[in-house]
Structure formats: structure tokens, C-alpha cells
Amino acid sequence: MNEKNLDYLKEGLKYMGFGTSLNGELEKHLQGQQPEFRLGLQIPHHNSRMDYTLHFRRSDQSDMYFFNKYDATLKPDDSAREVSQTFYINKNSGITAKEAYNLLNGRSVHKELVNAENQPYKAWLQLDPQAKDQQGNHKVKQFHENYGFDLEKTLQKFHINELQDPQQKERLLRSLERGNQQLVTAKEEGYEVKRYIEASPQFKTINVYNEQRHLAKRETIQKQDKEVRQAHQVPQKGTRQDLAAQDQPEEKRSQRKGLAI
Template sequence: MNLNNLENLKDELKALGFPKKLAEDMEKNMQNNVPEFQLRHNLPADKGQVDMQLHFRQSGQSDYYYFNKYSVTLNNAKPLEADQKYLVISPGDQGKPVFRKFDSPHEAISYFKQQKGNSELASGKDVGHKTTLATMENDKVNFVAKDFQKTFYSPAVTQNVYVEKGQGFSAEQSINLIQGRSVYRDDLLNLGGQPYKAWIKLDFDQAKDRFDNFKAKQFHDPSYGFDLKAVLDKYNIKELADPKQREKLEESLKNGNRPLITTVKDGQEVKLRIEAVPRYGQVNMFQENGKPEKREQFQVAVKNDPLLEKGKNTQKHLSQSRGVKV
């Protein structure tokens, strides 16, 4: 095993925000000289679960490994408890069932649908402690649990994310992109190799490209005109008064998160979640349970604010955006 290669790959995973456990699993595969392998990671989404699969490949001429992409899948299934898995169970010889475990509902459903004869899709710790989600009889699905039907019949949302030497969209950014939010990159390069900055958002309204990826919209900074600092200053947000808290808030928004803020509603201090929406030159606000709030009620009263007018009219004057490879 090339120890320099191992160290570099560990640094890349860390830079992209993947947990230490994945680096440990990667090292085990490299020690065993596995020519090609995948590592899996999943996290809860606003609605459902995000599954990530990291792809590693060994060079055909040496023991050097490459990590050039990972895939992100958004499922609307409720995340399982820590000790549970998805199980696809089929009859085995001598009446003993055979089963296969999955972390991802998307992969479990896909595998279940490929079965022949009789089969069962379940969740639980093991076959003896399971909850049936779907069943198949004589090659046909004959039952899907009511609270699992949306997950079973709705296609998952997927995207491949390309990285190079630890540079690219981080795990945190990709999780937010696949949920429809915008993220900020200050390390992009145009075709001429010149650096630039932009907010990026996946375009779910267009067909995928030939690599089975959604295209992306770019809102260039500063030419597009979305100034996050100026927009935040229009609102009564307690955290803005503390430089360190403000920096943390802005960084979280740039990564596509919906961080908690403190503001005032009906004379009472309340916690809300906030999201950057560069396309419309604004931010959106939500209650902690995800219910939208009208942002205007939290604005600092300023008349004839050109930034406010821009936020209201941006949709009518959207500039064309170029695609970006993710």
C-alpha cells in the first residue's frame, strides 16, 4: 500500500467533510488491495434521507488509488434507527430464509423489484425483528405498506459529484444541493482557467445530461447582484450583532444550510430557520418544523431600499446562467 497515497486520500476526505469512519474503511480496502470499491454514508434530510456513495479505483499500472467522484441520492423515506437495516428476504433451502441487508431504501427497493418468485422487503435489526414494508408473490408485488408507498413508488433524486484532489463540492454542500438549495463556491474556474465566484443551484426543471446529472444554474458574484451581507442587514436578526456569530451564520448559509436565527415576532423572541435564495436576491424564513414564515414581518423598516426592490423584481430580469459540472 502506498502510504503517501493513503495520507493524501485521508486529507481529501477530511477537506470534503466526510467522517473519519469512512477514511478508516478506505484504509482497510487499500490494505487488502481491492482494485475498486465503494464507501457509503447517509444522513437525515429535511424530508427523508440522503445516501452518499464514494467511488475508489486503483490504477492499472500501480497500487495508487483515485477518488474522483461520489454519488448523492435523496430518498423520502424516514431514516431508520441506528441499529436497523433494510432487508430483502427470500425463501431458502430447507425452509431457512436468505436475506440481504441495505442502508439505502433506494438500493433495497431496486434489489427487491429484481427478485423472482416470492420475496419480502422489510426493515429491522434482523429477520427475527422486522417490519414488513412490501411483499412479492409469483414475481408480482402484491403489498406495499401504506406509509411506505410514497417511498416505494417515487423515484429517488440522484446526482454524481466530481472531485479532484479534494477540490469540489463538499459533502455538506452536496446534501443541500440535492434538496434544492443554493451553495456558494469561491474556487470555480472558467474555460479559460480564470477563477470566479458564484452561487450554484441544481436545475430540476430540465432533463438530465448524458452523464445522468442535473444541470446547474450559476449566479455569479458580484455581477449577478446578490449581496448576502446586505440582504441579511435588512432583517432583525440578533446574531448579526456579534461578528463571530455573523461569520458563522454567513458561512452556514453559503454551504446551503438552513441555520437557526433569533428574531422577534409579536413582541416575543423566536427561533427561525433561514435560507439564502440568490436567484431572487432574498432569504427565506421557516419555523423549526419547516412551515414558511413571511419574511417581510422581520425586516428592519427602510423605505426606498434599492436592494429590497431588486429582491422583488429579480425574477422578471433573470440573467442567463451557464451550467457547471458537479
């Protein structure tokens, strides 16, 4: 058995979000020197379960095994039907186990990809529930950077407390990019409330849910247009226009700021 190969595969499983529970079974299969094998895993979630079947294959030129792909099936606890998708792995990299769960739930995931010319690019990915390819996989919709969705700028349109702290803001952005439905503290009609949010790049906004994860109106935590303009404005201190603005009524100062955007 190739020990380095075993360590490489273990590292890949951990990085892809499958943990270490499969390591013992993985080692037994590598010792058996089968041409290919599969490993099964179940991961529970708050109202559903994910079933994974991981596919491994030995190289035709060496004793090296590779983790090539996995089948993921979302099994909701309610009456909703199961949803499945096959995700392909390249050099221990690809859609993680949690990202697969989010995609099968209809959410979007932000990933760095490579085009046909081997050039890297970033895009939001979302499964198309209405369209499948010849292998039975849902087709994947991509929303590139030039599509016009900027998650950070979009969040600035909402009263979200976590955006005020740089570390919390960074964690929030990374979590939403992984497709998570993230709990935040928001302001609604002057009161602090708990809300779940998720990225919605196709419609260039976010979706908002209450604490029971039922869809809520995003407008209830959205800033007014004037607040959004002020949040994005960089004041020019010390200029003649700035000093003059201080002597003007509040309404005129707001108009001046609006023209400067």
C-alpha cells in the same frame, strides 16, 4: 500499499465531510490493489437520509489511488421521491457531503470555482430540478457575483439578532453559504421569535421558515425601508451640514439623510 496515498485519501474524506468511519475499509481496498473500488455510506438527517457511493480509481501510471467522484441520493422520510446527483472531486476538493444534502434539498451553495482559462471565481450553485444532462445529472444553475445578490447586504434588511455580534454574524454568513437552513432569533411585531432562514440567490433574497420548518412570510421579520437606509448610512460627524441638521425637526432630518444615500 502506498502509506502516503492512504493518508492523503483519509484527509480528503474527512475534509469532504465523510468522517473517518470508512478508513478501515479504505485501507483494505488499497492493500488489495484493485483497479477501482467503491465505498458506501449513509448519513441520517432530521427528516431524511443521504446515501453516498464513493468512487476510487488507481492511476494507470503509478500505485496512487484517487477519489474521483461520489453519487449522492436523498431519501426523504415522507412520500417525496428520491433525488440523486453525481458530484466530481478534484484534488480532494469539491462539493462536500453536507453541501450535497443541501443542494438535493433545493437550496443554494456558494463555492469558489475555476473557469476554462483556469481563473478562479465565486458563484452560487443550485440544481435545476426540471433539467438533466445526458448522464442523468441535474443541470447546475450558477449565479455569479455580477448577478447582483449580496448575502450580507440582503440580511441587513431583516431584524436578525445575530447580525449585531461580529462573530455570530460571520458564523451565520458561512453557514448560509454552505447551503444550510440556519436557526436565528428574529424580531416580529416587537417580539423575539425563532426562525430558520436560507439563502435564495436566484431571487436575491432569503427564505424564512418557522420552528417547524414550514415556509413563513419573510415580510414579518423585514425592516421598513427607513430602517434599512439608516442601517447602511455612515454619518459624517463634525461637518457644518451635520451640526445644522441637529437643529431641524426629525422629519426634515430623515429627509436629508434619505437624499444623502
